[in-house]
Amino acid sequence: MYHNKTLAELSAMLQAKEVSSVELTQYFLDRIKDKDGEINSFITVTEEQALAQAKAADERIAAGNAEALTGVPFAQKDIFCTEGVRSSCGSKMLDNFDSPYDATVVTKLKEAGAVMLGKTNMDEFAMGSSNETSFYGAVKNPWDLNKVPGGSSGGSAAAVAARLTPAATGTDTGGSIRQPASLCNLTGLKPTYGRVSRFGMIAFASSLDQAGPMARTAEDCALLMNAIAGFDEKDSTSIEKDVPDYTTDLNKSIKGLKIGLPKEFFGEGLDPEVAKSVEAAIEQYKAMGAEIVDISLPNSGLSVPVYYVVAPAECSSNLSRMDGVRFGHRCEEPKDLEDLYKRSRGEGFGEEVKRRILIGTYALSAGYYDAYYIKAQKLRRLISDDFKKAFEQCDVIMGPTSPNVAFNAGEKTDDPVSMYLSDIYTIAVNLAGLPGMSIPAGFAHDMPVGLQVIGNYFEESHLLNVAHAYQQETNWHDQCPKGFE
């Protein structure tokens, strides 16, 4: 029924008055009630608010001043501050935090008339690749309930894959949109750094974080991008650049497209079955008229070590605001100020968050700052320069999004470093600030495989076109997990 329609199809149905937003919203709310117990993808369902937004949307549609997203239901990752609604970031620290203001992404989607079904589950403070670190419990992959959906936007990914919502917002600091998209058979886009406002998006690593759409198709992602992209005065890292209509170029021909394949993305550590699916996808692109260029990103092997200095360092700074003084969790009966800070933070943060704050604190501390943080920033420049050189020879870069398909719950929780290696192909893209997508490209071991497509700065339209072209010739993205049809 409605849950198998894409966001674009639902938008058309609403405009044609074949269905009302209230009907659609109630439909998805009922479906969430019915099925979310199996996957735990929502932290907060905003039933009353959603129906009120839907009613207002129906009035706009009747009055003839609707936009593409008016009346369309979607879900917000719980990292975005939503006024009057719990904004937990997956953490006990913010379990009691009903945000007093809206993030810019939230405001923009409200202005577009989209209907927020609720806030999705996520790894705590966006730190994780499996959605197992959330205070609200792990999220299950709808494709196999024993397996992880990926992270940190695991709730958004699982909710869309289970068709509990046609689309959702995610955020990506080291792969947190692309990797769960890959593991759950979705299309996800991390825009160029600075393309989408970070105001009201709870900060993890300020030089890496970026918000983006997660849906089943490139077209749906384009519609969401139209609503959320753009300069924001309130975000000092927001780039002043016009926003194109991201749907305009979707159907352009990709004949002659030069696809760069970095040898480093096809080496050791990549599951051979995943490699097969990705290679088949690239053959498909060749059949569509693309040319392959062999390239190298020689410093990309250092992405993971560099990231695990830069991101924890930035997070140790960003999370210092969680101090129990002005908002969030405060410990009982603090003896003095130091006790208030230490116990509030010790109680409010989970293990992985504490680990990363400690690593970051160490890397920034006196005597270690040059050896760790500055060294990492220098390597960051080398990694970024590799991409600049590569883009002189090709238009887009492709490879697997993840070295593996979804793994079993609990499999990597005892070994943080093995978990970190899940992001081996995605991290360099954040370090360089480039836009990147993951699109469904087949199955391996009966689980989804994602193809990563990386573009040059601000080339989101082009990436969406490249993704859309593939989705016209294949139907991986239409596949539905058993039990959620």
Add this chain to the structure above:
Amino acid sequence: MSLDAEQVKKIAHLARIEINEADIPGYAETLSSILDLVDQMSAVNTDNVEPMAHPMDASQRLREDVVTESNNRDNFQTVAPKTEDGLYLVPQVIE
């Protein structure tokens, strides 16, 4: 790179996070393994390379020094653990 219990305690203090004595060895172990991962950075020579703080080397945007915000204290303090007369209350700081 290996961290001992004393170093873990010192870092925890800098980060103002309380860690139970019993958990310190576990933290020392996982933090050390992360630092082993990070030590791979030393393999590459970065002499004469400029550190990169921003993906596009953008610099901080500036604006006119005029008032643009309004007083939202009451709204923002609705989420505070303890307040009085518009002030945030904490255990006594000054003797």
